[in-house]
Amino acid sequence: MPFSKLAQVIFHLVGWFLFFSLIIAFTHHSPGGENVIHEIFSLPYVVFYITYVCIFYANATILMPRFYFRKEHLLYFIFLVALLIGVYFLSPFDHLIRHYNPPGPPRGNEMRPTGKVGPRFDIISLLLFVMIWSLSSAISIVKEWRYTLQRVVLAEAEKARAELAFLKAQINPHFLFNTLNNIYSLAVTRNNDTPSAIMKLSNIMRYLTDDATHDYVPLQSEVECISDYIELQRLRLNQKTEINFSVNGHLDEKQISPLILITFVENVFKYGVSNHEPSPLIIKISAEERTITLLCQNKLFNTVRKVEREYPNKHLLNITTDNGVYTVLLTLQL
Numbered sequence: 001m002p003f004s005k006l007a008q009v010i011f012h013l014v015g016w017f018l019f020f021s022l023i024i025a026f027t028h029h030s031p032g033g034e035n036v037i038h039e040i041f042s043l044p045y046v047v048f049y050i051t052y053v054c055i056f057y058a059n060a061t062i063l064m065p066r067f068y069f070r071k072e073h074l075l076y077f078i079f080l081v082a083l084l085i086g087v088y089f090l091s092p093f094d095h096l097i098r099h100y101n102p103p104g105p106p107r108g109n110e111m112r113p114t115g116k117v118g119p120r121f122d123i124i125s126l127l128l129f130v131m132i133w134s135l136s137s138a139i140s141i142v143k144e145w146r147y148t149l150q151r152v153v154l155a156e157a158e159k160a161r162a163e164l165a166f167l168k169a170q171i172n173p174h175f176l177f178n179t180l181n182n183i184y185s186l187a188v189t190r191n192n193d194t195p196s197a198i199m200k201l202s203n204i205m206r207y208l209t210d211d212a213t214h215d216y217v218p219l220q221s222e223v224e225c226i227s228d229y230i231e232l233q234r235l236r237l238n239q240k241t242e243i244n245f246s247v248n249g250h251l252d253e254k255q256i257s258p259l260i261l262i263t264f265v266e267n268v269f270k271y272g273v274s275n276h277e278p279s280p281l282i283i284k285i286s287a288e289e290r291t292i293t294l295l296c297q298n299k300l301f302n303t304v305r306k307v308e309r310e311y312p313n314k315h316l317l318n319i320t321t322d323n324g325v326y327t328v329l330l331t332l333q334l
Contacts, residue, residue, distance in 0.1 A: 020049065023096070048092040052128060055083060056136045064140040084129060093125040182235035197235060200228040212258040219254040219292065223247055223285060226262050230283070233269050241279045249287030254334065257311070261285065261294050264328055272298025272326070296328040 067076035179201055186194040207225045211217045230245050237243075265283055273279045282297035314333040319326065 016053070019052075023048070023093075044092075044096045044098075047090075048096050051087065051090060051092045052132050055087070055129060056132050058083075059133055059136040060140045064137060064144075068137075068140075069144055080133070083133075084126070087125055087129045091125050093128060178236050179232050182232075186235070197232060200232050203228050204232070207258075214258065216255040217258045218251075219256045219287060220251040222256055222258060222261055223251060226265050226283075226285070229262060229265065237273065238275060240275065240277065241273050241281060244280070244282045245284075247285045247287075249285075251287050254287060254292070256292060256332070256334075260311075260332070261292075261330075264294060264296050264330060268296050268298045274299070290334050292332045292334065294328070294330040296330075298326055299324060 063076055063079050067073070067079070179197075183194060183197045183201065185191075186197055204225055207221060211221055227245070227247075230243060234243065268281050268283060272281055279299065280297070282295065284293075284295040286293040286295075311332055316329075316331040318329040321327075
């Protein structure tokens with residue numbers, strides 16, 4: 001049994017024990033109730049137990065979920081009145097007291113009232129009904145509120161995961177079409193780089209469809225994807241674009257959220273390449289013990305917000321535009 005379920009069972013058992021202990025203590029001090037400890041399993045006690053336990057759980061497990069929470073308040077009120085009338089006629093507390101204090105002639109100097117003694121005990125039965133019913137309703141409302149809150153949290157989490165999965169599944173269609181066209185050109189000219197280009201594209205597609213669906217991937221896999229991406233970009237670039245790509249540090253045993261780094265690298269090629277003027281591109285990755293640093297430099301860069309969602313309060317993003325050169329310095333804390 002899960003710990004939360006076990007805790008609920010213990011809570012209910014303790015609650016009922018305290019409730020029935022008060023009733024036993026009351027009857028024990030009433031006239032004729034001196035031997036109540038030996039008779040707590042007698043018929044009046046059993047009827048009393050069953051009555052209020054059934055009222056509590058009937059309301060908590062049937063009436064509240066099936067009628068009250070479904071806005072069928074009229075039916076709920078009808079059942080409430082019916083049970084209230086039933087308790088009035090059953091008078092479980094009245095019968096419990098009368099079991100130890102039956103009407104009849106007094107013994108010795110004991111003074112007993114004559115006739116039926118009952119209205120106040122009927123009132124107590126009804127008061128106990130109201131108390132049990134109110135407690136059951138309150139617990140059900142709190143439980144339903146917690147479930148509603150959990151559903152909202154789960155819905156938000158599912159929405160965030162769906163958005164992240166969508167982002168992870170994205171690939172720039174222009175990059176894919178251009179790469180396929182370039183590979184086609186290589187194949188037509190029987191270029192020896194054709195098999196290598198096909199393999200690099202296959203590696204990227206496998207990374208995007210398989211590895212990138214996980215929450216974290218090895219840093220080495222992310223860097224390999226970036227390297228293949230850069231090499232494929234070279235196929236479409238002319239001599240005006242010079243790419244300075246380097247990786248420093250130890251990549252082993254480090255994990256990173258997928259597509260974080262390659263998102264910035266993609267923007268370097270998307271916004272920093274010109275066919276009419278020199279377009280130097282600098283991409284440097286440095287892996288230290290507790291940080292990963294990405295440096296990107298190009299003449300134009302458009303920031304994205306994904307890193308803020310994946311590494312809230314655990315990243316440093318610095319963008320400068322000195323001398324017409326856009327520099328992006330991203331540092332992630334592991």
